[in-house]
Amino acid sequence: MSTAMFGAPVRRHEDARLLTGAGRYLDDLGHRALAAAFVRSPHAHARVSDIDVTAAAEVDGVVAIFTYEDLTGRMAEPLPLLIPHPALHAPRTAYPLARGEVNHVGEPVVMVVARDRYLAEDAAARVVVSYDPLPAVVGLPAARSARHAVHPDVPDNVAAHLVQAVGEVDTAIAAAPHVLELDLEIERSASTPLEGKGVYARWNSDEGSLRVYTSTQASTSVRAAVAAKLGLPLVKVDCIAPDVGGGFGVKIVHPWPEEVLVAWAAQRLAALAPEGIKWTEDRWEHFVSSAHERGQLQHVRVGFDSDGRLLGLDVTIWHDNGAYTPYGIIVPIITSTQLLGPYKPGAYRCEFFSLYTNTVIVTPYRGAGRPQGVFAMERTMDAIADHLGLDRAEVRAVNFIAAEEMPYDQGLIFQDGRPLIYDSGDFAATLDKLKALVGWSDFQAYREQARAAGRRVGIGLACYVEGTGVGPYEGGHVQVETSGKVMVATGLTSQGQGHQTVLAQIVADELGVDFDDVEVTTGDTRRFGYAVGTFASRAAVMSGNAVALAARKVRQKALRIAGEALEADPSDLEIVSGVVRVKGAPASAIPLSTVAVLSNPLRYAFDEAAKAATQFAVGDTSKPPVAEDDEPGLEARDFYSPTQSTFANGMHAVIVETDPDTAEVRVLRYCVVHDCGPLINPMIVEGQVHGGVAQGVAGALYERMVYDDAGQLLNASFMDFLMPYASEIPTVEIDHLETPSPLNPLGIKGAGEAGVIPGSAVIASAIEDAEGFVIRRMPISPSELFELRASYAAGRVPGLRRTSGERTDPRTRPGHSPDNDSPDNDSPDKET
Amino acid sequence: MSGGRITALKPAPFGYSAPASLAEALAVLAEVGEHAKVLAGGQSLLPLLSMRLAAPRHLVDINRVPGLDRVEIVDGSVRVGALVRHTDLERHEGAAAAQPLLRQALRLVGHPTIRNRGTCVGSIAHADPAAELPGVLVVLGGRVEASTAWGSRQVPAAEFFLSPLETALRPGELATSVSFPVAGPRTGTAFVELSRRRGDYALVGVAAVVELAPDTSISSARVGLVSVGPTPLLVDLSEVLVGRPGGARELAAAAALALEHAEPEADIHASAQYRARLVEVLTTRALAQALANASHEEAA
Amino acid sequence: MRAQADDGLPAGPAAGEQTREVTLRVNGVGHRLRLPVRRLLSDALRHDLERTGTHVGCEHGVCGACTVLLEGRPVRSCLILAVSVDGQDITTVEGLAAPDGGLHPVQQAFRERHGLQCGFCTPGFLLTTVAFLRETPQPSEEQAREAISGNLCRCTGYQNILASVLRAAELSAGREEQA
Ligand SMILES: Cc1cc2nc3c(=O)[nH]c(=O)nc-3n(C[C@H](O)[C@H](O)[C@H](O)COP(=O)(O)OP(=O)(O)OC[C@H]3O[C@@H](n4cnc5c(N)ncnc54)[C@H](O)[C@@H]3O)c2cc1C
Ligand code: FES
């Protein structure tokens, strides 16, 4: 579709408030609320033997102190397992407050409610908890060894085990002319939005109802979870996501212990807390008690032919899921399916083990398992290219699914429980664009030039496919008010993606009204009660199509009513700038505001507009004022529910420079080609890509979670968790391809996560190219690169064939020559 | 900041006074003595208070004390009062001309916003082994003026830093100023460091001072190393550099000597070996820059 | 659970905790109030004065979301005690727009160049930029990058923030010419 607003880089509606300090984030609400603070476990694994709150209760301003023993009803049960899966055979979730045992540093043990946060912290500091420490299981090797168990009834620490396979992978690899094996590792990072979590709940004693504000990506579901925990009817609970200062996945998890505890305490302490209770997560809490992601070990075995074509791909993944599995095993499922990217793998088998450790829980962080999968696949592509002495881009190209093969069924089950079928994409075209953008073919000349000046540079590339817009559904409500303003609501939430703008663009076009007359509300259950949430790059696809469908319904109704008023056939009418008029005869017109008035036959004339609509003013007296199949009001709601996800894709290339002396890595150029279908608002899409790339670079070069063996997180502050500043982030060069999705009315695909996905893969590819030895583990710091250089010099790390032709991999069999093109199947080149 | 266990991000209660004169400040300090902490810019103290890693019983806020915000060039030194913010000294043309190392180092202290509030004397009194200014004080052989209600004393740099976050200041003493000797003729300086992000504390930092003889051979050379020991380390490199022009091989020898004195340790950001390598690389770079600056001085 | 009735519920200092009467001069308006001496300036602005435009993202001085101007210079309000700045001039994001609501050129530039997504870091970037452009009205890209390199943003990847700073310089220059 091509209309005025869709596709335009429209300035955002949100900005007027956010630029002037008029935004309202969670902690901006409830100034007179009581404050909650938590006593959190200082141990990774321990039994709680005693809790003494006597001294804490004496702190002036303390209102209440709760431990597990105080929890009643369903509050005393474990938190829900949000996404069960048959393969998750040993799911475990936490109690809102620790019940006798703690399983990670930061787990909440005691809740203190006081007059303000300072006093609540004073009291929390005086709570005496006695712990009997237990052995901590930290890191995947410890979890796999199962010398100690996180949960005594899960002695092997395995929460889930899943195998998916297409074809006979062992046979295919056995028959392949070349075989390689790679061990790959990615460390933990986290979403780390600049605003932490937070919840503010107020019990209304007069109505017996609860209002919960929470910094979430899923307000409808928090509402349902809180209602269930408190045993309240759904209609007695409202849940509102106010302005949210970033989410990136961590705020999709719910209910957080604090969400149910604060709501529960607000009800319980209603008499003492007439203005409610608020908890605002501080940065330390965000590090130790929200969620992390990415930590995985991956083993790849691949068989391929002499053109680099994949014949069989066998991947085993060990996924660190932390102490509990409230969000199921979405992350490793996504890794194991999305790993395939734009390629046809031949036979494919993927097996994963999801393992418990005594660390913070693991739930999706932007990219959600894809960065690890892309790391596995793209490291493999590079290894194949190097093994065969082929161009890395060419090896990828021979494996691409062709545009003519769409839709393409990968034969697997995706995260939504539905078949993994790609709907669209032209990967060869994307690669061509990328090579042109980065200057792939000219790089050798640049490298020589740099080398002559004593500089070390390298180039890398990585490709990905991203399932976006996963179901089951989203809905939208569109209402034209008698003022002519169009009020739109959708249930999912916003964390900075500009939904209020993008959805207004769509509705403005569908309805024929001015963009500035459209006002969009997200994440407020008072306005829209049904929603799934904002994750998996689904908001624009799901709510975009839902509000488009709702707007189309409103349009139909407006044309019908206007047709009656203008005595014209609705099909002869158009709506332009909020006025319905006869095509070709614009003088014959009626504003939508008047249509809205006419749509609602009234008895009382409370204002001028209403006067025109009273039952005495309008209508055919022989008919009922509201027809049998009609409703008053110029409004409609509709839902969009696709049969499957839509698949966006993209390819990144980077040029890096590594300092020969200090091993610092600098990204000189970062190029992105991205296909998310037609762009609703290119300015916003590019902003999403920039932000994603920055997180990708951060995850590759700066950020990680450093746990010691005792399970203490050693870098739980912005001082030591190195979220990059502008000084560390490169400029991103972007080119777009717009292959529409055949799956939805607008043809769009999601864009929210794309930028981050290939970050570690593409940067590893470029560092490897610059250094001449293999990179198998990310992120990488200058210190680690320095150590790797030393290991390489000592022969402990294999070199690349293309840069150190004479040097053989120390682990390849004796007598094997890298120049020897003969099949080397009987003894795979095992790399580390 | 790593190491200790954070438990909150709001300070515990404390007593507070905001003296309006130096005499009053010293009197309050004398009274509350051991349990008190001086609050200057707060850029190191406030995070420690908020994380409850420090919980002094009393804070003596010196921000209202008049007369402490002066930069003076007296008796061959740049004397910097206790309320001179990093930004003030960084922008002070007289100070930059008298001792270029100050501006070279100050530009690397945190971010401009931190430097707008943090004080130079506070940086030194805080004695973080990774901080720049303590390295500068040590390499220049400056001194700290420590005052009490009963008088003041001068503590030479070499005796000031005892261990991480620990100095020769006694309970109840206020560091009223620090003095950095002005640069002599034909002297070049440089501060080179490597940090993970811009504005972070250095993984390794090197302050270099090189003096040339009239024949342009090196007449003295020394470096101050930060982040490779419990305190900033002073290494005199004269034995390998004096009388020489400072060619690549000589600088390498000097870097090796610097490394002999360093005590690099591993932390979550860098291995000990890597820090050791950085001592060599950054010492070489700092000396080369200082030499270039000295020759530039000479030419000017 | 231990609950204790509390008669003096409205937020206020705990008995026994030292408080102090101060004047916070925010955006040209003086506010006289009694505060616990440990109150951080960021909290005093946000919760005592209910000016919530100043955000906190870390409360240990690293993110810059809490940046305000103190006597015209950007500082971290989470690293300053409110009682320390008695009587001094503080500018927050609420003080940038003109009294008629017209956006400051820096705000205007951030809107034009999509310099914000979730908006949480934005007040800190705006105030940092305002002060920076006052001293460096025609910055190079490198200078602009350095100027914003003490503030964290998780959403934008900084590219459009940088573009906004440069655009703000243009807009400010334009205004000067008109004036
Ligand atoms: C994000 C961030 C990054 C930073 N990066 C760096 C960096 O790269 N390099 C660096 O060097 N610093 C860095 N700092 C710290 C900063 O430089 C501090 O300002 C400085 O270390 C302390 O100065 P201050 O005036 O703020 O002291 P305060 O924080 O007020 O005090 C620090 C300590 O010194 C004592 N003290 C202060 N003044 C006196 C005095 N006159 N007499 C006696 N005792 C006194 C205090 O009691 C306290 O124990 C950073 C800080 C932050 C928040
Ligand atoms: S909140 Fe003050 S710097 Fe982060």
Ligand code: FES
């Ligand atoms: S816009 Fe969200 S943190 Fe910057």
